[in-house]
């Protein structure tokens with residue numbers, strides 16, 4: 001295979017396919033290269049939550065709110081069943097200390113124009129049955145939703161193909177070609193593709209691709225283990241997180257210093273019900289390199305914590321467990337933009353636990369930046385130089 005394209009995208013997850021679709025929609029000739037199948041990485045081994053409440057007020061929440069707008073009509077736009085449901089969601093609060101923290105976050109989010117409120121335990125129990133008696137309450141937002149991330153990835157890829165994009169699967173990018181610090185294409189396990197622009201959408205594997213261009217990026221794989229139950233009648237109200245999930249996400253150092261095995265593993269509750277009735281119970285947040293094994297300790301700690309908060313799920317049978325790798329950055333925001341030292345090399349990775357929620361807006365931002373050189377959001381926050 002020897003091909004030429006205006007733009008090469010590396011990685012067939014939600015981010016790469018959303019970008020492929022958005023660039024194709026704007027008339028660019030795109031080739032996407034994926035080493036396995038579509039959704040082979042985190043996008044095929046994650047939860048399904050488009051939860052806005054877990055985003056910090058500021059650019060993170062602004063991105064999530066824009067994505068939520070796009071999601072409302074995306075199924076029709078892609079002409080593919082992506083199982084989008086605007087269910088609403090809650091973050092359940094166990095302790096007084098968590099309540100104080102969540103009250104502060106909710107206050108700031110409201111000022112940002114986000115529709116969210118604090119509920120006491122009785123109000124929370126009206127929305128979700130089976131909650132533990134000792135809970136303090138929860139937050140609630142009607143704006144949260146969920147989606148099937150694999151269908152989303154396939155939907156984006158198919159829609160991009162209809163607009164002229166080429167999607168090449170089972171083909172690994174093995175090198176980045178450049179002359180005088182200027183991109184000239186990629187080498188793959190099946191030949192070269194010439195191109196002046198290469199976009200690195202390889203998620204947790206993005207550092208290895210960046211290394212091929214001589215660039216260091218501070219993305220690390222952060223493992224999440226998830227449990228799937230048997231199919232049951234409607235039980236979970238929408239998307240449920242726990243306040244400890246928020247702490248585990250943003251404060252890895254606090255977790256390191258704890259003696260509690262669940263906290264050490266970064267266990268926070270993420271609970272939602274899939275289209276067919278299976279309940280997803282997540283998840284851990286662990287730095288264990290590229291190991292995607294499921295561990296007995298991880299599953300035990302998730303179940304211990306989940307049944308402490310929602311004892312109602314105790315009797316369900318588990319049918320499956322798996323683990324995926326979130327692309328973690330130290331400040332929770334992705335790295336997006338052209339790299340200074342290698343002309344034509346563009347980064348779009350590092351969405352940690354938010355890539356499903358932020359895929360539509362990321363596609364929009366990246367296509368704006370590549371085609372127009374500007375976008376609707378202050379993109380300096382995505383600059384890799386912030387980590388210096």
Ligand SMILES: Cc1cc2nc3c(=O)[nH]c(=O)nc-3n(C[C@H](O)[C@H](O)[C@H](O)COP(=O)(O)OP(=O)(O)OC[C@H]3O[C@@H](n4cnc5c(N)ncnc54)[C@H](O)[C@@H]3O)c2cc1C
Pocket residue numbers: 010011012013014015016033034035036037038039040041042043044045046047048049050051171172173174201202203204205206209222223224225226282283323324325326327348349350351352353354355356357358
């Ligand atoms: C347990 C868990 C739960 C999560 N829950 C949620 C959630 O509820 N809501 C949410 O918004 N987000 C969630 N996330 C996060 C979300 O899954 C990720 O942020 C998102 O999937 C990242 O997408 P991506 O396209 O950047 O990366 P990936 O989906 O990992 O895609 C990268 C792709 O690059 C390919 N690749 C790598 N190297 C090469 C190469 N050399 N050549 C070609 N291809 C290559 C890989 O095979 C892979 O398919 C969760 C993640 C995990 C692990």
